[in-house]
Amino acid sequence: MSVEEARRVGLCFRCAHAHRVVSAKGSVFYRCRAPGLPKYPPLPVIACPRYRPRGGDEGGEGG
Numbered sequence: 001m002s003v004e005e006a007r008r009v010g011l012c013f014r015c016a017h018a019h020r021v022v023s024a025k026g027s028v029f030y031r032c033r034a035p036g037l038p039k040y041p042p043l044p045v046i047a048c049p050r051y052r053p054r055g056g057d058e059g060g061e062g063g
């Protein structure tokens, strides 16, 4: 994972619904597991009604 990947992916990069998949060739995909949304949304996702920060602790920016 990298800053470049975070930019390319957008919100899914940090979303609890996202599942990061690495293919045999090394390509990285982000699959969305939120019900009612496309499994493979066009990236980057810049706005999403189901976005939920991973970790279950919203707003935590401690370090």
Ligand code: SF4
Pocket (backbone or CB within 6 Å): 011, 012, 015, 016, 017, 018, 019, 031, 032, 033, 034, 037, 041, 045, 048, 049, 050, 051, 052
């Ligand atoms: S819920 Fe939205 S932000 Fe989260 S993985 Fe799915 S498309 Fe991406």
